[in-house]
Amino acid sequence: MESFISPGLVLSLVFVVIGIFIIAKGLVIVRQSEVMVIERLGSFNRVLESGVNIIIPFIERPRxxxxxxxxxxxxxYHPVTSDEIRIDRRETVMDFxxxxxxxxxxxxxxxxxxLYYQIIDPRRAVYEVANMSQAVEVLAKTTLRSVVGKMELDKLFESRSEVNNAIQAExxxxxxxxxxxxxxxxVQDISMPEEVEEAMRLQMAAERKRRATVTEAEGEKSAAIAMAQGQRESAILNAQGDKESAILRAQGEQESIRLVLSAMGDSEDNKQTVIGYLLGQSYIKALPTMAKDGERVFVPYESSALLGSMGMFRELAGSPDDAVRQSLRRDGLRGGLVGSAADA
Structure with a gap:
């Protein structure tokens, strides 16, 4: 018995095969963070997002x-060009x-x-520029030349962040x-000619030497200032000590005179006698200083009167008053010295 396949069955099988082919061609699965630009009969139709999508085969096709x-x-580095129907919307790095x-x-x-960039509008990335990645690369290079061409070499090394921000802004x-x-x-690496690198090394060495010299000079300056301040404070303290010593000495002499006057009486003659004694004492104290300047000392005529006053004061001071004797001893006056001066 001859077997045969009916035309209807064959036609059904053909339609099934065509249906499976259409479904296979029209079923598009788009992964996460990817999109597809779909054209219908050569015109933009829609953008397929992530998930399961269906397109019409032979009528719709991805761009x-x-x-x-x-x-x-x-x-x-060697460039590699590729045509991709799936547009990646993740951040992409271009290391030119x-x-x-x-x-x-x-x-x-x-x-x-x-250069780090991200495609946020797939339609514009496809239709507004012929080669998006190449356009971005050329734009980055020209902008880099424009920004760096306005700066000096030293400024370029000091402000890389400013260069990065300026390129991105433009x-x-x-x-x-x-x-x-x-x-x-x-901006990753900056390479220079060897002669420029050598000049920069010499410049850095000179700069370090200059800083060391400045630091040493500042240290010596600070030490000199500290020493001067110490000497100044020492001089002030010595002057204050001399001042206090002179005040105490004057107060002691004043007290001695007061004791002598109280012992001798406050008459005008006694006051003149005390004044003559003080002048004679000052003259005797000045004699050693005068003798240092030469081998001979010329005694003026008026000095005999002063010494006579001191002899007179010695006679008047011969009273047994202990206060007067203590005053005379405190002033450094010895009986023999006054006596010899009076005899002279």
Missing amino acids: PITMIRYVRMGED PGQPVVTTDNVTVKINGA MEEPASKWGVKLTRVE
Whole structure:
């Protein structure tokens, strides 16, 4: 018995196969943090979010986006271009190779940078620019040259954060038109010519030597100031001591005179006698100082009167009053010295 397949069954199988193919082609699973831009008959239709999505085969198709990534091979970086239908919305880093940049002081440096960006509008990233990643890279390089070209070499090393912020600020507006958000820009390495590095090393050595010299000079200055302050305080204390000693000595002499006058009486003649004694005593004390300046001492005529007054005072002071004797001893007057002066 001959077996045959009916045309209806064959047609059903064909439709089943076509249905399975359509379902397989139209069923799209989008992973988390990814999106797909769908075109219908060549025009933008919608953006597929994460999850299970269905498209119409042969009528709807995803629009790919061109991405450039650098792969390190040895010591150099080589760009790798790929067309991707799934657009990653996570933060992406672009580590572009070193770029030669000329500073304001005409020094050529090679700067290697890293750019962190995120696609926030997939439609703009696909339709507003032909090659989004290449456009961002070229924009970063040109902005880097523009910002660094306004700075000197020393300023460049001191303010990397300012360079990063300036590059990011200048790139934000054009990048936003492409649906890209710049999160961070980092200047990684700065390479200089060997002669420039040698000059900088010499400059740093000279700067350290200068700082050491300044520090040593400041130390010597502080020591000199401290020594001067110590000498000044010592002089002040010595002067205060001399002042107090002179005051006490004057008070003692005043008390001695007061005791002598009280013992001799307060008459005018006694006062003149005491005054003559004091003048004679001062003259005798000054004689050693006068003798230091030469081998001979010339005694003036008036000195005999002073010495006579001292002899007279000795006779008047011969009373047995103990207070007067103590006053005379305290003033350093010896009976023999007064007597010899009076005889002279």
